[in-house]
Amino acid sequence: MRRPLVAGNWKMYGTRQSVDELLIGLNEQHWPDEVDLLIAPPALYVQQCREALEGSPLRLAGQSCAFQAESGALTGEISPAQLRDVGCEFVLVGHSERRSLFGETDEVVCRKFAAALACGLRPILCVGETREQYDSGETADVVGRQLQAVLDTFGVGGLAQGVVAYEPVWAIGTGLTATPEQAQDVHAMIRARLAVLDDEQAQCVQIVYGGSVKAENAHALFEMPDIDGGLVGGASLNANEFGAIARAAGQAQ
Numbered sequence: 219m220r221r222p223l224v225a226g227n228w229k230m231y232g233t234r235q236s237v238d239e240l241l242i243g244l245n246e247q248h249w250p251d252e253v254d255l256l257i258a259p260p261a262l263y264v265q266q267c268r269e270a271l272e273g274s275p276l277r278l279a280g281q282s283c284a285f286q287a288e289s290g291a292l293t294g295e296i297s298p299a300q301l302r303d304v305g306c307e308f309v310l311v312g313h314s315e316r317r318s319l320f321g322e323t324d325e326v327v328c329r330k331f332a333a334a335l336a337c338g339l340r341p342i343l344c345v346g347e348t349r350e351q352y353d354s355g356e357t358a359d360v361v362g363r364q365l366q367a368v369l370d371t372f373g374v375g376g377l378a379q380g381v382v383a384y385e386p387v388w389a390i391g392t393g394l395t396a397t398p399e400q401a402q403d404v405h406a407m408i409r410a411r412l413a414v415l416d417d418e419q420a421q422c423v424q425i426v427y428g429g430s431v432k433a434e435n436a437h438a439l440f441e442m443p444d445i446d447g448g449l450v451g452g453a454s455l456n457a458n459e460f461g462a463i464a465r466a467a468g469q470a471q
């Protein structure tokens with residue numbers, strides 16, 4: 219009923235040359251038909267990726283966007299309309315690195331979500347708790363609050379036009395993956411929260427997991443009933459590894 223989705227977030231990594239090499243490797247992969255596949259390269263390299271991936275099932279995502287849909291006097295920002303113009307179909311909003319390092323509040327994230335939708339991009343709303351919040355048992359509150367900001371404006375139907383990515387901050391780039399059971403618990407909690415508002419739509423929302431996903435742990439995570447795929451950081455910079463993760467999502471169907 220829900221298609222799995224695997225996205226690679228390249229973060230601020232890459233040069234023209236390393237991107238070329240990665241793209242060659244990606245084009246050698248055997249991609250599963252039943253999985254939505256995307257990469258989020260640094261914006262500077264989107265065009266390069268688009269050209270190299272012509273005919274590939276890999277689609278493009280921005281890593282962030284301005285809170286204003288169209289052009290404007292926002293030095294250094296990239297609008298959702300511009301991402302769309304260069305071929306992106308998705309955009310990450312509210313990644314924990316944006317929240318913690320660039321001060322993005324739930325309100326700003328919600329405006330970005332709105333701006334993305336207004337331009338026909340599918341926003342990937344990232345949510346997740348810090349280690350401290352996890353240790354003090356605040357995961358449900360924190361994730362609930364981050365979701366609520368978008369739900370207040372768009373409801374579950376609006377959220378379902380995008381994707382939810384649960385990324386516990388303590389698992390990002392640390393090699394510490396949430397266990398499949400831990401991640402499933404939070405995904406099920408998210409879906410239950412949405413189901414209270416609109417059960418039918420809640421069953422359609424793709425909820426993917428992020429945080430040290432690798433080929434070796436992907437299958438066990440993706441087998442969980444409410445984990446609809448992954449948002450992959452470091453491992454997405456290796457074509458074979460990313461290919462294996464994508465195939466694990468297909469097999470875990």
Ligand SMILES: O=C(CO)COP(=O)(O)O
Nearest residue numbers: 227390391429430451452
């Ligand atoms: O932040 C992430 C993806 O957005 C996860 O990063 P890692 O897979 O490197 O832990």
